[in-house]
Amino acid sequence: LLSDCCEFWRSAMGVRGLQGFVARVCPDACQTVDLREMAEKHRIDHPDCPPVIVVDAMSCVRRWYTPESWVCGGQWREYLAILEDFINAFMAAGIKLVFYFDGVVEEKKRDEWIKRRMKNTEEIARLFQFIKTHRKQPGREMFVLPSALPTFTRYALKSLGQKTVCTLQEADFEVAAYGLQHNCIGILGQDSDYLIYDTCPYFSIENLRLDRLVTVMYSREVLCRVLGISLTHLPLFACLLGNDIVPESMLERFWNKCLTNSPPRNRSYNRRTDILLSVANYISKIPCSYSSLKHLEEILPLGSDKTLLCRGVSSYLLPGQQSPWVPLNETNCQMLSLQQQSALCQDKEIFQVTCFLKLNDLFIAMTIVSLFWKCQIGHLVGSSSCLGQQLDTEMYFPSLWTHSNRSKSFLCWGCQSWTQHSGAEQTGRIPFLALLVTLPWVQPWVQLAFWAVSTHCWSSSQVKLLTQQHPKALLRAALNPFPIQPVYVVRTAPTQLPDLVLSPVEIGEFCTGPPVQIPLDGSFPFCMWMHHTAWCHLAKGALDPAVCVPGKDLAKEQHIQSENYSIFNILSHGEIECSNSLEDDCDTEIPGQAHIYRPARQHIYSILLESGKGGTCPSVKEWFVYFGNPLKQPDLIQPVQPSVTGGTPNLKTLWLAKGPDVEKQRYSTFLACFHLQDEMEELQALEAPVGGFCCLLAYLMMQVSSLSLEDLNAFLALILCLKGKSVAQLTGLQLAQVDSRAVHLGAVLIRGLTTLLMANSACGFPFRMDDLMPWAVFDGKLFQEKYQKAHRGCSVEELLEGNVS
Numbered sequence: 061l062l063s064d065c066c067e068f069w070r071s072a073m074g075v076r077g078l079q080g081f082v083a084r085v086c087p088d089a090c091q092t093v094d095l096r097e098m099a100e101k102h103r104i105d106h107p108d109c110p111p112v113i114v115v116d117a118m119s120c121v122r123r124w125y126t127p128e129s130w131v132c133g134g135q136w137r138e139y140l141a142i143l144e145d146f147i148n149a150f151m152a153a154g155i156k157l158v159f160y161f162d163g164v165v166e167e168k169k170r171d172e173w174i175k176r177r178m179k180n181t182e183e184i185a186r187l188f189q190f191i192k193t194h195r196k197q198p199g200r201e202m203f204v205l206p207s208a209l210p211t212f213t214r215y216a217l218k219s220l221g222q223k224t225v226c227t228l229q230e231a232d233f234e235v236a237a238y239g240l241q242h243n244c245i246g247i248l249g250q251d252s253d254y255l256i257y258d259t260c261p262y263f264s265i266e267n268l269r270l271d272r273l274v275t276v277m278y279s280r281e282v283l284c285r286v287l288g289i290s291l292t293h294l295p296l297f298a299c300l301l302g303n304d305i306v307p308e309s310m311l312e313r314f315w316n317k318c319l320t321n322s323p324p325r326n327r328s329y330n331r332r333t334d335i336l337l338s339v340a341n342y343i344s345k346i347p348c349s350y351s352s353l354k355h356l357e358e359i360l361p362l363g364s365d366k367t368l369l370c371r372g373v374s375s376y377l378l379p380g381q382q383s384p385w386v387p388l389n390e391t392n393c394q395m396l397s398l399q400q401q402s403a404l405c406q407d408k409e410i411f412q413v414t415c416f417l418k419l420n421d422l423f424i425a426m427t428i429v430s431l432f433w434k435c436q437i438g439h440l441v442g443s444s445s446c447l448g449q450q451l452d453t454e455m456y457f458p459s460l461w462t463h464s465n466r467s468k469s470f471l472c473w474g475c476q477s478w479t480q481h482s483g484a485e486q487t488g489r490i491p492f493l494a495l496l497v498t499l500p501w502v503q504p505w506v507q508l509a510f511w512a513v514s515t516h517c518w519s520s521s522q523v524k525l526l527t528q529q530h531p532k533a534l535l536r537a538a539l540n541p542f543p544i545q546p547v548y549v550v551r552t553a554p555t556q557l558p559d560l561v562l563s564p565v566e567i568g569e570f571c572t573g574p575p576v577q578i579p580l581d582g583s584f585p586f587c588m589w590m591h592h593t594a595w596c597h598l599a600k601g602a603l604d605p606a607v608c609v610p611g612k613d614l615a616k617e618q619h620i621q622s623e624n625y626s627i628f629n630i631l632s633h634g635e636i637e638c639s640n641s642l643e644d645d646c647d648t649e650i651p652g653q654a655h656i657y658r659p660a661r662q663h664i665y666s667i668l669l670e671s672g673k674g675g676t677c678p679s680v681k682e683w684f685v686y687f688g689n690p691l692k693q694p695d696l697i698q699p700v701q702p703s704v705t706g707g708t709p710n711l712k713t714l715w716l717a718k719g720p721d722v723e724k725q726r727y728s729t730f731l732a733c734f735h736l737q738d739e740m741e742e743l744q745a746l747e748a749p750v751g752g753f754c755c756l757l758a759y760l761m762m763q764v765s766s767l768s769l770e771d772l773n774a775f776l777a778l779i780l781c782l783k784g785k786s787v788a789q790l791t792g793l794q795l796a797q798v799d800s801r802a803v804h805l806g807a808v809l810i811r812g813l814t815t816l817l818m819a820n821s822a823c824g825f826p827f828r829m830d831d832l833m834p835w836a837v838f839d840g841k842l843f844q845e846k847y848q849k850a851h852r853g854c855s856v857e858e859l860l861e862g863n864v865s
Contacts, residue, residue: 074232074252075298076308077332082255082283085333089282093263095245095273096153102245103154110156113263114239116249117159117217117224118231120265121210122203123250127791131187131197131642131798132840133806134206137787140216140835147220149270155245156223160235161214163226163619164629165637165683169304173637173683174691180204180640181685188644188800195797207641207807208814212834214622219830224622230304232257237378246277255280256298256376258291287340292348296385299372300339300356306372310361318342353385614715623829624821625814630668635681635694636661642807645687649766650804652686653811656763658697660815663733666699667708667822702732714824726826733819734759748831753779756812764808771805774847777859779837781846784863793841795848802847806840813837 082089099111126142127135150157165173183204190198218224227234232249236257239247246261247254254262255278267276284290289297302308318338325337346352353369362368373385382388619628630636641653661682670677681694689695701708709725727744731737734755743751757775761767816832830836849859 075256075301075303077336078252078255078298078301079250081333081336082252082278085329085337086283086286089279089286091277091279091282092274093277095150095155095263095275098245099153099155106243109243111154112156112158112242112244113150113246113248114235114242114244114260115157115159116231116235116247116251116254117161117213118210119249119251121213122205123265123268124213125205125209129197129795129841130203130206131191131803132795132844133642133803133810133838134209134212134834134840135790136212136833136835136838136840137785138791139209139213140220141787143213143216144220146270147217147222149273153273155273157248158238158244159214159217159222159224160231160238161210161224161226161622162231163228164230164633166230166304169230170683172304177640177685177691181645184640184642185645187642188646188803191798191800191803195799197798204640204642206840207810208834211625211814215829215833216835218622219833226619226622228616228620233375233378240378248275253298253303253376254278255283256294257378258294258376258381259378287337288344289340290348292384293340293343295373295376295383296353296369297340297343298376299369300343301336303372303375305375306362306368310363310368314360315339348384350385350387618821625817625829627668627818627821630665630680633681634669634678635683637683638685638811640685641811642803643687644800644804647801647804650764650801650808653808654682654684654686654689656760656808657812657815659700659735659763660733660759660819662697662700663702664815664819664822665697666701667714667729667733668711669699670701670708702729703735703737704729704732705737708732714822722824723826726824730819730823730826731755733823735762748827749836750779752816752827752832753837756809756816760808760812770850771847773856773859774802774843774850775809777846777850777856777861778839778843780863781861782837782839782842784861785839785842790839790842793845795841795844797848798844799848799851802844805847806838806843809838809843810834 095113102109102111124142124146125139127138129135147157183202187198187202187204190202214224214226225234225238232251232253235247235249236254236259238244239260240258244260246263247259248263248265248268250265258280262278262280264276264278269275280291280294284294287293287297299306300311300314302311315335315338318341319334322338322341325334329337346355353373357366357369360369370386373383377383377386615624615628615631618624626636638654643652644650645652661680665680666677669680677699679696679698682697683691683694685691705728709729713722714726714729728737728740731740731743736743736755736758739758743755745751746754753775757772761772813832813834816827817829820827820829820832846859
């Protein structure tokens with residue numbers, strides 16, 4: 061649901077008009093390059109580092125889908141063969157590909173996403189009108205991607221052995237960061253933002269000649285020479301032209317001022333080109349400093365948020381980069397500020413970000429973690445509003461030491477007396493981090509746990525913490541919102557302390573000198589990486605087994621590795637999106653797929669968010685496109701518990717437990733999402749792809765009363781005949797005409813497959829994901845043929861082509 065919804069609006073992202081400007085005004089910036097030659101040069105220069113190209117897959121899917129037929133639901137086996145040819149061309153040149161897919165629709169881009177949805181709805185309405193009038197597929201000028209194409213592209217590439225990454229934020233940032241950090245030979249895509257990032261070279265997918273591996277490389281240096289600015293100016297240049305953070309609507313008056321002070325260079329240029337040149341001219345004449353940016357923020361009508369420009373520039377700074385436009389304490393923390401929303405999943409053992417420790421009685425440790433996440437070690441800024449002053453307590457973070465042969469240190473805790481190590485402060489040799497906690501409710505087993513962790517740490521560090529009272533104020537401090545929330549409070553009861561989930565912190569910077577006081581005003585922008593290595597020992601018995609929990613963040617890890625479908629976004633955001641489908645809004649007999657599959661989704665939400673523990677399940681925000689939905693706000697969908705014998709298993713059972721009984725639970729829970737729990741024996745007897753397809757078909761027959769026996773026969777003939785068809789046979793299949801209702805039903809079925817994927821992910825994978833892919837069960841042209849024959853009254857034998865088994 062998510063990847064395909066992202067594709068529609070990615071084309072509108074970036075700096076509007078910049079790509080065309082480069083092609084028209086800066087032809088020297090468009091350099092034809094041979095990727096084979098670049099790969100060979102890379103091998104010579106870096107013999108231990110194979111050549112890698114990182115691919116912005118979302119900007120490539122339109123180019124990849126070249127089958128002649130596209131309205132009938134997708135030619136999936138043909139498409140899979142095309143992707144394989146694409147990969148093989150690069151493999152033959154010794155080039156490794158890494159594919160990135162959008163994994164989120166960021167809130168700041170929601171308005172643009174909605175605008176694209178409305179536009180796509182109009183395009184699809186015109187498409188159906190054409191099909192009804194001419195009974196054929198229109199030309200490529202009306203091309204619309206088959207429903208869910210980007211979603212299934214991700215799984216197709218993974219099935220072909222490729223590394224695929226589903227992002228936790230906007231893909232272009234992660235693509236640019238990966239390209240820079242891994243010394244890639246380039247980025248392959250079509251997004252003008254790659255001209256702004258200071259990263260590896262940017263290659264054009266639109267200009268790629270696959271047979272010769274030749275394409276266009278866009279030169280940032282040449283672009284800057286034409287504009288009269290430097291690479292350092294590009295982030296500010298992008299912001300002053302309007303981007304994802306700074307809306308164009310706020311810049312019109314500024315553009316007019318620039319145009320007045322910088323007459324057009326060429327009368328043949330359009331207004332957008334003149335704006336680009338005049339903005340560059342303005343930037344080139346101002347000092348490259350934070351004060352210049354602050355002056356711009358004052359003169360621009362940025363409304364109540366005067367930090368837009370600073371945030372916009374920061375958004376282009378990759379990890380480790382700095383800008384003269386932005387002060388150090390405002391440096392971009394995008395890679396570290398992912399998934400800010402509080403988790404909705406009650407089962408933190410499934411959701412938590414890294415290996416973690418669940419402490420039922422300890423409350424002060426949450427404060428420690430939160431305070432560390434709030435401050436930059438080695439770059440602390442004083443504040444009059446500090447914890448010690450507010451609480452009449454004493455909190456000191458003295459010097460940190462690390463072994464000379466280690467570049468990083470891991471924060472951990474050990475409950476031993478500070479005075480035992482007071483003599484070590486002069487030597488700098490501290491065996492582990494010392495923590496003195498005077499709160500009375502710290503239990504002995506907690507002290508033992510902290511001691512066990514600390515003795516296994518690589519580092520020699522120390523922290524002194526003296527706390528005496530005011531636990532409510534400490535809790536308030538710990539829960540003060542910050543870009544990353546390393547702790548989560550769940551199931552809070554007024555009569556007991558909260559259950560806590562603690563994430564360790566990897567400290568990358570150190571300080572020496574006198575103790576410093578820690579302010580609580582949220583002024584520390586620095587975020588530190590989390591690391592789970594030091595916590596692996598916790599699972600070895602350091603804690604009571606009753607509170608020792610699994611050490612993998614399954615939901616997040618599977619999301620990133622493209623192994624599950626939509627689960628992490630539901631658990632972390634409580635939100636889900638689905639873009640347009642090729643549905644005929646004028647056909648009132650067939651409900652929109654958003655409505656058809658909503659009951660199944662409600663059961664899936666219940667499995668994910670309730671985990672069998674009872675209580676009220678939070679609603680899920682659905683941004684689904686369907687007829688009559690203006691998308692002004694999300695639909696709030698209440699989870700509904702499925703009917704599972706013995707009750708719905710929790711996620712720990714479904715995802716982590718093993719054994720034949722658990723396998724049966726997974727399968728029955730999956731079927732219960734589609735109200736088919738009583739048909740388990742019959743469906744399990746079928747081959748897995750056929751069983752999944754029949755599950756979907758049975759659900760459709762229950763939900764859509766207008767489906768006829770002819771429709772059913774067409775679907776069954778499709779699945780039974782598809783197995784024996786080669787890619788060449790499916791490619792050569794010719795249709796005399798195209799039926800608009802069959803187009804609609806094909807899209808509904810494809811969206812049903814994505815619902816199967818979601819249920820399969822939630823239930824612990826009773827099916828292999830490959831068994832639920834469209835190339836295993838669907839072909840658009842073959843379905844059209846079977847549909848038309850069934851509605852003409854052809855016999856079942858003719859429909860099945862002899863496949864009567």
